[in-house]
Amino acid sequence: MFRSVLRTPVVRQSLTSSIRASTPMVSAVKFQSIRSFSDHHEETFEEFTARFKKEFEQAYDLFEVQRILNNAFSYDLVPSPEVVGAALRASRRVNDYATAVRVFEGLKYKVENAEQYNAYLEELKDVREELGITLKEDLFPELVNTPHHN
Amino acid sequence: MSLLRTSIRACTGSLPSRAVLSPRSNAVASYSMKFPTLDTEPIKETKATETKKSTTEPTTSTSTSTSSDPSQVKQVKLSAKERAKFSSMSIRDIFDGFLTTEESYDPIDTKPIFEDPSKFPALSTFHRDQVIQEVEKRMKRNWGLMTDDQKRMAYYISYANWGPRETLSEGSTKYGNVPPEDLPFALPSKLAMVNPTALTKIHKLPDVDLLQISEGRKEEFKNMTRKFDPLSKAVIYFALIISCLALWRDKLYGEEDMERLKHELPESPLVLAELKRQQEYEDEQRLIKEKQEQEERERLTLEEEQSKRSSAKKWYYLWLR
Numbered sequence: 001m002f003r004s005v006l007r008t009p010v011v012r013q014s015l016t017s018s019i020r021a022s023t024p025m026v027s028a029v030k031f032q033s034i035r036s037f038s039d040h041h042e043e044t045f046e047e048f049t050a051r052f053k054k055e056f057e058q059a060y061d062l063f064e065v066q067r068i069l070n071n072a073f074s075y076d077l078v079p080s081p082e083v084v085g086a087a088l089r090a091s092r093r094v095n096d097y098a099t100a101v102r103v104f105e106g107l108k109y110k111v112e113n114a115e116q117y118n119a120y121l122e123e124l125k126d127v128r129e130e131l132g133i134t135l136k137e138d139l140f141p142e143l144v145n146t147p148h149h150n
Numbered sequence: 151m152s153l154l155r156t157s158i159r160a161c162t163g164s165l166p167s168r169a170v171l172s173p174r175s176n177a178v179a180s181y182s183m184k185f186p187t188l189d190t191e192p193i194k195e196t197k198a199t200e201t202k203k204s205t206t207e208p209t210t211s212t213s214t215s216t217s218s219d220p221s222q223v224k225q226v227k228l229s230a231k232e233r234a235k236f237s238s239m240s241i242r243d244i245f246d247g248f249l250t251t252e253e254s255y256d257p258i259d260t261k262p263i264f265e266d267p268s269k270f271p272a273l274s275t276f277h278r279d280q281v282i283q284e285v286e287k288r289m290k291r292n293w294g295l296m297t298d299d300q301k302r303m304a305y306y307i308s309y310a311n312w313g314p315r316e317t318l319s320e321g322s323t324k325y326g327n328v329p330p331e332d333l334p335f336a337l338p339s340k341l342a343m344v345n346p347t348a349l350t351k352i353h354k355l356p357d358v359d360l361l362q363i364s365e366g367r368k369e370e371f372k373n374m375t376r377k378f379d380p381l382s383k384a385v386i387y388f389a390l391i392i393s394c395l396a397l398w399r400d401k402l403y404g405e406e407d408m409e410r411l412k413h414e415l416p417e418s419p420l421v422l423a424e425l426k427r428q429q430e431y432e433d434e435q436r437l438i439k440e441k442q443e444q445e446e447r448e449r450l451t452l453e454e455e456q457s458k459r460s461s462a463k464k465w466y467y468l469w470l471r
Contacts, residue, residue, distance in 0.1 A: 042351040042352075042353070043351070043352055044348060044349045044350060044351060044352070045346045045347065045348055045349070045350045045352055046348035046349065048352050070334045071334075073333065073334050073335060074334035074335055074354060074355050074357070074358075075352050075353065075354055075355060076342065076352060076353050076354075076355055077346060077350075077352050078339075092293070095286070095289045095290045096289065096308070097289045097293055097296065097301060097304045097305075098304045098305045098307065098308030098309055099308065100293075101301070101304075101305050102305075102308070102309055105330065106330075106333060109329055109330070109333055109335075109337060109339065110333075110335065110339055111339065111341075112338075112339055112340065112341040116341075131293055131294075132292065132293035132294025132295070132296065133293065134298070134301055136305065139298060139301055139302050139305060140302070
């Protein structure tokens with residue numbers, strides 16, 4: 001039935017005309033791949049912060065929190081206090097105290113010097129007090145006098 | 151049995167190493183040390199008495215000699231009764247260290263573990279679970295109310311070097327007075343800029359191979375990915391070839407046997423009876439099938455006839471109208 005419809009002169013003519021009309025347009029359109037796996041989009045600091053904040057908020061178990069933490073710390077920037085705060089709250093949500101302590105430990109080695117670390121501690125003081133997180137150096141006092149490792 | 155006896159002797163022979171043996175094996179040793187005196191001394195005594203005594207009493211039996219010493223009689227009775235018991239006990243003692251584990255399943259007092267978390271890895275799995283459950287239960291509540299011991303324990307369980315993290319150098323000094331080795335970035339961190347703007351582009355750092363971050367883990371990785379040496383390879387391939395050949399031969403052998411057995415009558419009356427029963431069952435089934443087919447044929451012919459008749463009637467009926 002469909003073939004017979006195509007064979008009718010009116011339909012055929014209209015189809016060929018439409019194809020002819022659209023051909024120059026197709027050639028003018030630039031080819032764009034649907035799957036852009038190899039397209040490395042360079043993320044900005046803002047995008048990075050928003051992405052990881054969202055990921056931490058959506059993390060549903062300890063494995064996820066640890067995985068996201070590893071990812072967040074494997075870029076050439078120190079995650080912003082917002083991201084670290086989200087990580088601490090995610091640790092609280094999955095009830096893992098050790099990971100919360102580990103976040104600060106990671107931060108300590110990620111920053112370049114003790115001043116930056118103290119600045120982060122100051123910024124995150126409220127969250128830390130709210131959640132009751134003790135730093136590793138406070139938990140193990142024998143490490144108090146050790147210099148900043150980084 | 152002789153092997154068991156030798157093993158018992160070997161056990162009793164190692165008396166000087168008293169500290170190694172358990173009290174139970176000492177008891178066995180002391181008893182078995184008496185056995186030779188019981189077995190040999192009366193005989194010697196009888197021989198001595200035989201030589202000393204006159205010919206008027208030539209048959210001085212062992213019973214008379216033993217009856218003269220009441221303590222020895224008691225020992226003989228004991229040995230007869232408990233010889234098997236002691237031998238089994240001694241065997242148990244020998245294999246005690248290899249076969250049995252003295253793991254208790256009673257909950258322990260976890261306070262000393264919380265005070266010194268480094269005791270945790272030495273615990274049995276059951277007691278580790280007990281401690282872990284206690285910590286997990288506590289972590290579900292307000293962290294601000296956790297004691298320092300509980301916090302230390304929580305950290306130790308998760309990130310100290312025990313279990314799978316044993317090969318990490320962290321914690322090799324007291325509680326990890328070294329940077330963690332499993333960080334996803336290389337140390338030391340060098341800052342490119344201090345104040346990034348919202349539009350500053352960021353990049354991923356090169357991946358850190360967590361399987362080879364420490365010497366211990368490198369060794370583990372090497373062991374994990376180690377290839378077989380040529381001799382082992384040859385043995386494995388040889389075993390595979392032999393297995394395949396054996397399977398193939400087994401299959402062929404089985405087939406030939408089945409063919410041969412079809413034409414041979416088994417000798418066992420049980421097998422014959424089974425074959426007979428099988429034959430009868432097959433005959434019965436065949437008869438039932440034939441009967442069913444016959445009935446089906448009859449039914450079909452009947453239906454054909456009926457349809458012919460009905461069509462004729464119908465035609466006739468139509469013709470009439």
